[in-house]
Amino acid sequence: MASMFTKARKRLKAAAQHLDIAPEVVEKLSYPKETLAVSLLVRMDDGSRKVFKAFRCRYDDSRGPTKGGIRYHPDVCMDEVMTLAFWMTFKCAVANLPYGGGKGGVKVDVHKLSNAELERLSRAYIKAFASFIGPDRDIPAPDMYTNGMVMGWMVDEYSSTVGYPAPAVITGKPIALGGSLGREDATGRGGYYVTRHLEKELGLAPGKSRVVVQGLGNVAFWFAKLMAEDGYTICGLSDSRGAIVDPDGMDPSAVAEHKRKTGRLDGAPTKGKARMMTNAELLTAECDLLVPAAMENQIVEENAKDVKAKVVLELANGPTTPAADTILNKKGVTVIPDILANAGGVTVSYFEWVQNKAGYYWGVDEVQRRLKEIMEPEGRLIHRLARDKGIDMRTAAYVHALDRIGKAVEAHGTKSFFAG
Numbered sequence: 001m002a003s004m005f006t007k008a009r010k011r012l013k014a015a016a017q018h019l020d021i022a023p024e025v026v027e028k029l030s031y032p033k034e035t036l037a038v039s040l041l042v043r044m045d046d047g048s049r050k051v052f053k054a055f056r057c058r059y060d061d062s063r064g065p066t067k068g069g070i071r072y073h074p075d076v077c078m079d080e081v082m083t084l085a086f087w088m089t090f091k092c093a094v095a096n097l098p099y100g101g102g103k104g105g106v107k108v109d110v111h112k113l114s115n116a117e118l119e120r121l122s123r124a125y126i127k128a129f130a131s132f133i134g135p136d137r138d139i140p141a142p143d144m145y146t147n148g149m150v151m152g153w154m155v156d157e158y159s160s161t162v163g164y165p166a167p168a169v170i171t172g173k174p175i176a177l178g179g180s181l182g183r184e185d186a187t188g189r190g191g192y193y194v195t196r197h198l199e200k201e202l203g204l205a206p207g208k209s210r211v212v213v214q215g216l217g218n219v220a221f222w223f224a225k226l227m228a229e230d231g232y233t234i235c236g237l238s239d240s241r242g243a244i245v246d247p248d249g250m251d252p253s254a255v256a257e258h259k260r261k262t263g264r265l266d267g268a269p270t271k272g273k274a275r276m277m278t279n280a281e282l283l284t285a286e287c288d289l290l291v292p293a294a295m296e297n298q299i300v301e302e303n304a305k306d307v308k309a310k311v312v313l314e315l316a317n318g319p320t321t322p323a324a325d326t327i328l329n330k331k332g333v334t335v336i337p338d339i340l341a342n343a344g345g346v347t348v349s350y351f352e353w354v355q356n357k358a359g360y361y362w363g364v365d366e367v368q369r370r371l372k373e374i375m376e377p378e379g380r381l382i383h384r385l386a387r388d389k390g391i392d393m394r395t396a397a398y399v400h401a402l403d404r405i406g407k408a409v410e411a412h413g414t415k416s417f418f419a420g
């Protein structure tokens with residue numbers, strides 16, 4: 001079976017067909033610039049030591065330092081980290097941030113570690129990757145199963161390694177350590193701005209449209225909350241164990257509160273008669289807008305034909321496989337691709353980095369205004385490009401990003417030097 005990375009890379013070739021771009025640019029972007037895999041030896045609470053596989057990839061830095069999160073998950077491997085770094089490269093270009101793409105990860109089940117063990121693991125990661133990352137080289141951030149607390153340990157470890165406070169090395173930090181206001185809800189909010197901005201063209205009716213969100217983590221919760229506040233009906237939410245569905249809708253805050261108190265979705269308050277279903281069933285439930293906001297590879301060849309939504313907003317990274325994508329396109333379902341839909345997170349990470357470098361901090365209104373000023377026009381551009389070229393929005397997003405990355409690669413001197 002083709003690796004995840006090989007599949008992801010096909011997007012590059014597909015996008016290149018729509019651009020006048022030098023072949024060497026496509027070749028350069030077909031391989032990661034740098035990867036590093038290490039084994040971390042970490043002291044457990046019982047005194048024993050355990051090895052954890054850890055990775056980081058700097059995919060391409062033509063547009064600036066590489067940027068992307070660190071993921072803690074039992075399935076993490078170099079193939080996945082490289083794929084995620086490839087996606088970050090295009091995501092940062094879609095949002096026009098002065099960054100290339102990177103990503104990192106540790107193969108670990110966080111549920112099996114104590115907080116003290118997690119702290120030692122996070123500090124060990126930074127010790128091992130201290131010369132690979134850096135405020136002007138490669139800037140990590142949170143991803144699945146990492147959060148502000150983990151970033152706090154990491155920035156502390158990096159700062160004591162270099163000998164001075166270096167907040168700009170990592171984003172998604174706690175506010176007290178130089179984090180930005182508005183980073184917490186940025187990914188969900190960015191997706192919300194794009195959806196609301198394009199809703200007419202997408203055929204969504206505010207106040208009437210029904211939304212199903214897969215997930216109830218940070219990204220899923222904030223998106224659902226903002227949409228519900230604007231009158232959209234949230235008729236489905238889920239966690240890793242299953243989904244709660246009510247066609248009459250639900251208040252995401254009440255559901256999240258119930259989950260926080262009881263650890264489950266079952267029994268959460270909704271507006272009508274709720275029913276529980278599996279995550280797989282949720283993806284094919286009746287709705288106008290389907291929002292996978294949890295894991296990759298959720299909409300696959302087997303279930304794509306049964307998707308009922310008119311629009312899919314990819315708040316997760318890579319939730320739709322290429323085979324499923326083809327089926328959705330044929331069915332006339334509009335997919336707002338991950339590299340646009342969830343770019344709000346890295347965009348506010350960029351704002352955090354800018355504030356750290358300037359040593360001057362913005363109010364939340366300024367963060368949100370600037371986020372909106374990026375998400376709306378980039379979403380509009382990609383939507384228009386798709387319409388004008390008669391291509392789907394994912395291909396259009398890659399074309400748009402590749403145009404920007406290609407110009408940077410060429411400006412570094414690839415083409416014209418020998419051409420005279």
Ligand code: GLU
Nearest residue numbers: 068069141142143346349
């Ligand atoms: N992990 C997030 C993503 O996949 C955020 C990355 C960042 O803020 O650098 O976009």
